[in-house]
Ligand SMILES: *[C@@H]1O[C@H](CO)[C@@H](O)[C@H](O)[C@H]1NC(C)=O
């Protein structure tokens with residue numbers, strides 16, 4: 494069933510590593526047989542899928558969330574996280590142990606935890622709901638009430654489903670250690686941003702009674718944290734301590750990474766040129782760049798010194814909007830010319 498498989502085109506990192514469902518054009522995964530047809534799952538993931546088929550729709554939404562957030566965070570970089578229509582969806586760009594791979598693993602593990610937790614709170618799953626461990630009166634004197642996000646459930650699901658590929662290979666290879674570390678760092682990014690939201694009750698908005706619940710941050714915030722970790726990622730290598738293998742910073746002058754940091758093994762390519770032999774290596778020809786910026790979005794760096802073209806285009810905006818009683822808003826159309834710079 495080609496259409497289905499294609500639609501089930503999974504967020505596959507590295508072909509042989511792991512996949513997440515990207516099932517946008519298929520309804521939902523409701524039946525256990527669907528699990529068998531999800532290309533790219535390893536046997537243990539198929540078992541988890543069958544055991545918790547109701548959760549798989551959330552996994553699919555998580556995968557889409559990860560792709561969208563990755564593309565947002567990388568919109569101004571040479572590698573812009575574009576996905577391919579074929580598998581693996583990120584192409585070969587993340588098959589090496591680069592920083593970019595570290596980001597993709599972290600954001601994906603986080604997005605699965607996030608989407609599953611959301612599904613628990615919304616009541617769409619039988620196996621989980623709100624976090625009932627959060628109850629009673631807090632030390633600050635407010636009442637825990639309402640639906641606290643059950644992040645522990647989402648994190649545990651992500652650990653079992655996403656990490657199983659690395660675990661099933663044994664934790665021996667440095668690449669498996671790197672992936673597991675970054676998966677965990679991604680989930681920690683949600684945990685570190687959990688917050689308390691409250692509502693006041695009482696006459697005319699007075700706060701006589703305050704009820705509060707624990708809530709996840711918006712996913713954008715999680716993306717921002719993981720992107721910061723990407724910028725400060727630590728290059729590591731594997732060393733043996735007794736009989737266990739551990740990742741250490743390659744540069745011994747650097748302070749060791751924490752559980753929340755991203756780690757990588759291999760330097761990144763420069764992503765400058767299109768390479769037909771490396772799927773996903775699109776190069777930066779045709780990318781927009783910023784003429785005045787000295788950062789990676791600037792034309793100098795983005796275009797890798799090849800230069801750029803400048804075009805004037807007209808953009809139309811709504812402006813001078815006026816509110817008319819009652820009730821509509823009337824705007825004028827303003828036209829202005831803007832320059833767009835494009836890499837050669
Ligand atoms: C990424 O850049 C390529 C050009 O190198 C472009 O074709 C593609 O649409 C961009 N993808 C995203 C998601 O912006």
Ligand SMILES: *[C@@H]1O[C@H](CO)[C@@H](O)[C@H](O)[C@H]1NC(C)=O
Nearest residue numbers: 783784785786787788790791
């Ligand atoms: C271009 O870069 C400059 C300097 O970093 C910044 O102030 C400006 O907002 C950028 N322009 C656009 C269109 O992003």
